Amino acid sequence: MTKEFKTLDDFLGTHFIYTYDNGWEYEWYAKNDHTVDYRIHGGMVAGRWVTDQAANIVMLVPGIYKVAWTEPTGTDVALDFVPNEKKLNGTIFFPKWVEEYPEITVTYQNEHIDLMEESREKYDTYPKLVVPEFANITYMGDAGQDNEDVISEAPYAGMPDDIRAGKYFDSNYKRIKK
Template sequence: MKHESLKKQTEDLSGFIGTDFLYAYDNGWKYEWYARNHTTCDYRIYYGLVGGRWVTHQKMHAIKFASHVYKVDWHEPTGTSVSLLFDLKRELVHGTIFFPQWIAGEGQHPEKTICYQNEFIDDMLRFRDEGPAYPYVIISEFAKIVSMKNEGLDNDEVINKAPGQLPPCFCDEIKNAR
């Protein structure tokens, strides 16, 4: 009986889905991530190894890990796997990205992924299959949430274009870090 109760608690994503997050990793990377619905996310990358990349309707798995803490995981057509833990109360994200060698390895080509992925799925699958994949490059970092706003479910206006100029909240975060 306890297992069913715990499962029901982990499925309650009401305090999370529909939220658009802007966050800055300790390594300087800057992301926007939107919990589109219970099974799908959108994101764009303003700065980092694959800055300029953006994706909509990415299938994901999401759970409520604890009060105000949510965890999401997904696997991309590039072969990259991502796991994010959002601590809304402390305004933190912990992200672990498992990059295949062809993207993040020495002398490889992250620029091949810098696009609106949805229009280049066949290319991403081909690059993934051409590899190399192993050994994976694992990047595990903390990030500070600089903005979170509920934009409602399945809002196509949240992430609807390539990342451009940094939003003002990122500029404030950069100034405060100095």
């Protein structure tokens, strides 16, 4: 995808894959002006995926966007996207319990909200593990807003490579059936 990001509308509907400097790989979709979907392909919670996460999404200045949310796990996330430079800065604030028991979160969160809330109450939340990292954006796709095909299944080994190689979505940004 080659486009210059200037407005919030340019950002909304964009599908990203990025790799943090620590090696963690994430896939993230600006579903609309208040919702994000994502899959985690590398790092301590690799295998986790979430749809319809409420988020605050704003344009700071033309071409620079801030997105922030709190998950049912108690994890807070703040991302600063600079897509024209293929850069991102993210800070993830993991509760103590997620650091100690990350495997609990490695699932499709939407089907396990009760477990996330129960774990948040059962285990320690503080001190938080703060992970501030820069990332390189390795893929940007124009999926359009509210496209349910973007993040619609669990991550699998090689998925980001399939997406980057054009083997995952068709020309209408619909999932190619396997």
